[in-house]
Amino acid sequence: MKTAPGSIDGLGNNVLLPGDSATADYRNSGGYVLSGPEYLTIFDGLTGQALATTPYTPGRGTVSDWGDSYGNRVDRFLAGVAYLDGSRPTLLMCRGYYTKTHIAAWDWRDRQLTKRWQFDAANGTAYAGQGNHQLSIADVDSDGKQEIIYGSMTVDDNGTGLYSTGLGHGDALHVSDFNPTRPGLEVFAVHEDMGSSGNRGSTFRDAATGSILYSTPATGDTGRGVIMD
Ligand SMILES: [Ca+2]
Ligand SMILES: [Ca+2]
Ligand SMILES: [Ca+2]
Known part of the structure; x- marks a missing residue:
């Protein structure tokens, strides 16, 4: 699934790669997010736990x-x-x-x-x-x-x-x-x-x-x- 800083997995943990902030707000004045990290995350289908995350x-x-x-x-x-x-x-x-x-x-x-x-x-x-x-x-x-x-x-x-x-x-x-x-x-x-x-x-x-x-x-x-x- 496509994720980004701010995503939270099924165990309540932040989906985050090193150096990124879970509370950063990348929205522009129009509400679009045109900057900031983008991820690809694999989740456990039963628990929602994030198993692997990589840059999108x-x-x-x-x-x-x-x-x-x-x-x-x-x-x-x-x-x-x-x-x-x-x-x-x-x-x-x-x-x-x-x-x-x-x-x-x-x-x-x-x-x-x-x-x-x-x-x-x-x-x-x-x-x-x-x-x-x-x-x-x-x-x-x-x-x-x-x-x-x-x-x-x-x-x-x-x-x-x-x-x-x-x-x-x-x-x-x-x-x-x-x-x-x-x-x-x-x-x-x-x-x-x-x-x-x-x-x-x-x-x-x-x-x-x-x-x-x-x-x-x-x-x-x-x-x-x-x-x-
Ligand atoms: Ca074929
Ligand atoms: Ca045919
Ligand atoms: Ca073929």
């Missing part, structure tokens, strides 16, 4: 790099759990989806927290600006390991980009074997930025390649959408 990665860096300067989009996070090796769970902590995008994969093994890999999509690159308000996890390339379907792009189990459609941000996403007569999984998504999506309001794509199988035309943000087999 990536940090904020330059706030405006995330899509606005007042501090909204710097704090867009997604999280999930994926079986990246096909057998054991890995924690995914993700920051950013309107512009630059980062996915950190963390293993919790033998009470040790270690970073497995970090996927970094800098501004202006093909994998930036593709995230949704949610992610999905599925084995899209049938290798027995799970991939991360991050809006309009997909990251392979080893932390490299599998493909980016370039269709951009959207508000809804569904992944399954929606067409059982067609091999593999499919992704259905709606799209917000018509410039990126090529005036497609929704798309139905091959989950492994990103190839668009079906789409609907639109002239503006298609904010909601669902598909059912």
Whole structure:
């Protein structure tokens, strides 16, 4: 879980790294917290005891790099759990989806927290600006390991980009074997930025390649959408 100075665990203890203050107040005049430490903490699910804390990665860096300067989009996070090796769970902590995008994969093994890999999509690159308000996890390339379907792009189990459609941000996403007569999984998504999506309001794509199988035309943000087999 993402934590910071001021967080208190289930035993009543401060979650704090050396040199930080539990009573520091990092709020700015607008109420946003745009400075100060950020942590990642593993908690005991039964007691809430903090078991391990490490600095959160990536940090904020330059706030405006995330899509606005007042501090909204710097704090867009997604999280999930994926079986990246096909057998054991890995924690995914993700920051950013309107512009630059980062996915950190963390293993919790033998009470040790270690970073497995970090996927970094800098501004202006093909994998930036593709995230949704949610992610999905599925084995899209049938290798027995799970991939991360991050809006309009997909990251392979080893932390490299599998493909980016370039269709951009959207508000809804569904992944399954929606067409059982067609091999593999499919992704259905709606799209917000018509410039990126090529005036497609929704798309139905091959989950492994990103190839668009079906789409609907639109002239503006298609904010909601669902598909059912
Ligand atoms: Ca896979
Ligand atoms: Ca794979
Ligand atoms: Ca299918």
